[in-house]
Amino acid sequence: MVTPLETKHISKSYGNERVLSDINLSLNSNETLSILGRSGCGKTTLLKVLGGLESPDGGTVFVNQTDIQTLQPQDRDVVYLYQEALLFPHLTVFENIAFGLRLRKIDEKKVSKRTHTMIRKLQLNGMADRMPDQLSGGQKQRVSFGRALITNPSVLLLDEPFGNLDAYTRSNMQELFKQIANDLTITAVFVTHNVKEAILMGDRIGSISEGGLTIYPSVEAFVESEKNGVQEEIEFWQSIDKNTN
Numbered sequence: 249m250v251t252p253l254e255t256k257h258i259s260k261s262y263g264n265e266r267v268l269s270d271i272n273l274s275l276n277s278n279e280t281l282s283i284l285g286r287s288g289c290g291k292t293t294l295l296k297v298l299g300g301l302e303s304p305d306g307g308t309v310f311v312n313q314t315d316i317q318t319l320q321p322q323d324r325d326v327v328y329l330y331q332e333a334l335l336f337p338h339l340t341v342f343e344n345i346a347f348g349l350r351l352r353k354i355d356e357k358k359v360s361k362r363t364h365t366m367i368r369k370l371q372l373n374g375m376a377d378r379m380p381d382q383l384s385g386g387q388k389q390r391v392s393f394g395r396a397l398i399t400n401p402s403v404l405l406l407d408e409p410f411g412n413l414d415a416y417t418r419s420n421m422q423e424l425f426k427q428i429a430n431d432l433t434i435t436a437v438f439v440t441h442n443v444k445e446a447i448l449m450g451d452r453i454g455s456i457s458e459g460g461l462t463i464y465p466s467v468e469a470f471v472e473s474e475k476n477g478v479q480e481e482i483e484f485w486q487s488i489d490k491n492t493n
């Protein structure tokens with residue numbers, strides 16, 4: 249079976265600051281890895297390297313067993329989803345979601361069918377003709393998901409995608425994401441600073457500290473572990489959550 253995402257010995261520095269050091273991971277099809285870690289520890293940098301947006305100083309990222317650096321961006325089969333929903337303001341919901349299909353010159357009938365199916369999956373019925381500025385934050389993020397998923401990427405990289413949403417919308421989005429990731433057999437890396445969310449979304453959990461990535465063999469092992477300052481990190485983020493929610 250092809251491994252959708254694998255890294256070997258990734259390292260990355262900015263100037264004198266070593267941000268990532270000998271990162272090795274391997275994700276199976278339809279597996280979600282949640283990544284936690286203190287602010288500035290390198291979570292976003294890792295996602296950028298995984299998505300081919302930043303080159304590592306050393307090591308290799310393999311997507312479907314091909315070195316990502318040897319592929320053109322449009323052939324990488326990896327989509328990066330930001331905290332902010334990045335939508336084209338002058339395009340309708342339908343056209344925002346259909347964008348990736350149009351780039352691939354898919355015929356109109358298929359574009360219409362696939363886009364409407366995605367709109368239904370995302371519970372955006374009746375909103376196809378709305379413009380982004382007529383949507384709520386949660387609806388915008390769902391359109392953003394639709395844009396990311398419409399081309400059926402093998403790997404989805406999510407950088408605190410629900411960070412700006414209220415608790416109720418966040419919980420709905422978590423459920424919706426899990427459902428769609430299952431339907432479409434997506435392999436995902438999910439960066440969050442919310443421990444509860446990491447546990448809910450992740451089949452496995454990893455933590456970055458001092459440039460290294462520790463992946464726990466199971467969610468239970470993570471919860472039980474007090475090694476590597478995990479307990480301290482949980483308390484750190486909980487104290488921030490208390491102050492911001």
Ligand SMILES: Nc1ncnc2c1ncn2[C@@H]1O[C@H](COP(=O)(O)OP(=O)(O)OP(=O)(O)O)[C@@H](O)[C@H]1O
Nearest residue numbers: 262265267285286287288289290291292293294441
């Ligand atoms: N383009 C860059 N040039 C120089 N330093 C950078 C650059 N991007 C990130 N860094 C530094 O690398 C370190 C890791 O940053 P990164 O954004 O990966 O952290 P993070 O874990 O995602 O943080 P947060 O949780 O606050 O978003 C930080 O010290 C940051 O200042």
